[in-house]
């Protein structure tokens with residue numbers, strides 16, 4: 001089932017790529033492609049994170065605000081508070097991990113719904129970030145170029161095109177995530193919990209700990225994303241930085257085959273889903289006759305089409321299988 | 330009786346139905362006369378439920394004809410089946426338990442006055458249907474507050490309210506107490522008097538004998554015979570179902586009990602904190618846990634297994650103090666529980682057979698956190714073969730197995746763990762007679778290997794047949810213990826209904 005889903009979304013991605021390339025001469029520019037890959041990589045990291053939560057049947061709405069908190073917090077600590085970078089990075093990273101632990105604790109111990117917990121997180125972390133920065137734009141100015149290279153550098157392939165560093169990071173994280181999900185007992189536990197938490201608990205799985213782990217993964221990936229987004233743009237306006245990113249991440253995961261009912265999902269699918277979201281945005285920017293201000297409408301419509309098409313394909317496959325079973329019998 | 334009537338209510342001819350990898354029905358024919366109780370029996374996976382779903386419009390047949398009142402009928406939805414007067418009472422009840430009895434009976438068809446529900450008339454009409462099924466409760470009673478047995482009667486009342494002429498019941502008694510089952514049988518007999526036909530599926534041959542006018546036997550998706558009331562003896566039914574005689578049903582060989590492996594010292598379950606339960610379980614013993622529905626057997630087993638925290642008391646396992654905080658603690662001590670509710674607690678329905686079978690063993694078999702795929706395959710072949718789980722492959726999603734085969738998967742996943750103490754909560758629910766015997770033989774083998782077995786069951790026959798001794802519960806307390814030599818239905822029932830230990834002996 002998953003392979004079919006992945007194939008479907010991959011076809012959609014190819015279709016949008018071909019369409020955009022045919023409509024806009026600048027789409028295949030090395031500069032544009034590089035940029036597209038860079039953004040896909042950054043968003044891919046946070047989408048993988050939220051996929052783990054979605055697989056357990058939960059949701060994480062706080063991602064964008066965690067990105068803001070971490071992304072503004074890092075330059076604030078370094079530039080305003082004059083912390084050494086070597087202390088500031090572990091500090092903001094720990095904050096992200098702790099946020100995940102707090103979410104997991106509230107959800108598994110106090111039994112508060114994930115939607116509520118992370119919605120409050122969404123408001124809380126952005127509010128905090130705007131508070132301590134006093135709404136001032138944060139950035140490293142021209143300092144710490146070496147560190148920022150983690151996000152801005154690239155591995156040259158030709159003299160015009162290079163593979164952006166974040167892509168390398170994404171590949172590493174995605175491989176780790178896929179191995180964790182499909183090859184370890186913990187990944188299996190998460191999938192089982194997403195489908196039937198009660199039966200998982202009766203099978204001796206520490207369901208609370210596993211769900212907590214999922215929220216920690218989500219918040220941690222958002223934290224890593226926050227640092228990278230910051231280093232990439234070197235410019236973070238606390239009232240806007242990371243706005244709506246949780247929705248992009250959730251949409252990518254859903255497009256990529258994660259069911260919000262839980263228990264289903266693949267990392268490869270999430271990556272393709274992320275790429276599709278980015279190419280769509282790129283398409284809207286590049287193709288002249290599509291007005292830029294309808295961006296959300298286009299993205300919403302495409303996601304809806306993807307999900308509907310998936311459902312239609314599923315039913316047709318079921319019908320075909322039934323027919324085959326009949327003639328085969 | 331009505332069996333001689335010239336035009337039957339319903340005729341099914343050569344119906345087939347296939348699923349990927351499975352031919353569930355290979356050309357089954359069936360007739361239902363009006364006003365008869367027809368039992369359909371057969372082994373797990375024989376195709377009983379599939380046939381009934383076709384009659385109720387839940388699934389469409391691949392080929393074959395259905396005739397109702399002599400006219401060909403197409404049952405392509407639940408609605409069209411209902412229009413023909415056919416209603417299926419699902420085993421999983423479909424009631425909105427936050428609504429009243431009357432509201433459930435008329436759900437979607439509420440009597441109205443203008444845009445508003447006419448509660449007065451709804452309740453008045455509901456009272457009549459409730460009376461028809463022998464329920465003397467106010468129509469405003471919340472369904473949630475009723476026992477499962479009574480909820481089922483409400484389902485029947487609901488079917489009557491749409492003028493059903495044919496009621497299909499798929500294993501209706503599997504979660505009812507003996508008394509509730511009796512009530513249900515009385516209602517079924519009354520319906521028959523009024524000319525309503527009932528198709529009745531059950532693995533409990535005693536009930537079938539008591540109730541059915543005629544018995545149709547299915548085997549492997551085909552008709553395997555038809556028995557009149559007189560012919561439907563226990564042996565006859567078994568022979569048709571299984572294709573051979575089943576002698577020596579309860580396979581118990583005497584073996585000496587070993588050391589105490591689990592001891593409860595004043596354990597209190599959170600549901601009945603006022604009653605302390607104490608007993609010891611020895612290696613190689615099979616101990617029955619009897620009692621009426623709601624006597625606290627499930628709660629006791631779940632407390633031992635760490636599903637719920639005890640309200641007091643202690644336990645020792647293998648001589649060491651043991652207070653499980655979670656099923657995981659219990660599993661690590663070598664305790665396994667086959668829970669009562671296989672869909673909620675026993676299985677991850679959306680996962681496949683192999684994944685379900687290995688779920689509890691993943692931790693033990695892991696390779697530094699990584700899944701041990703060869704071991705997982707080993708477990709699934711071993712269990713599928715050993716328990717004769719009928720499935721096209723180990724990769725079949727468990728949801729698509731027949732009820733009895735799902736239950737075997739639940740058993741298998743716990744056997745794969747090699748427990749020292751095996752707790753079973755209604756282990757043979759929904760399991761056919763051949764498989765039951767296999768499970769009894771398995772219990773005996775496990776006991777011979779030194780596994781201590783504590784099993785709760787509402788089937789008196791199996792409690793009497795399998796137990797070395799029986800613990801009886803009544804309203805949350807242990808009302809007595811009966812040794813094998815003194816075992817009889819009367820002794821157990823006496824204790825189960827609150828009688829005193831000494832009077833019984």
Ligand SMILES: Nc1ncnc2c1ncn2[C@@H]1O[C@H](COP(=O)(O)OP(=O)(O)OP(=O)(O)O)[C@@H](O)[C@H]1O
Pocket residue numbers: 348349351352353371372373374375376377378379380719720729730731732733734759761
């Ligand atoms: N939706 C489905 N998809 C695939 N296979 C199915 C589906 N429904 C039933 N089957 C298969 O069809 C066969 C007949 O199943 P059915 O549920 O009718 O058996 P049954 O006689 O009711 O058995 P039981 O006594 O165990 O309830 C089984 O092998 C089952 O696995």
Ligand SMILES: [Mg+2]
Pocket residue numbers: 377378379499731732733
């Ligand atoms: Mg069935």
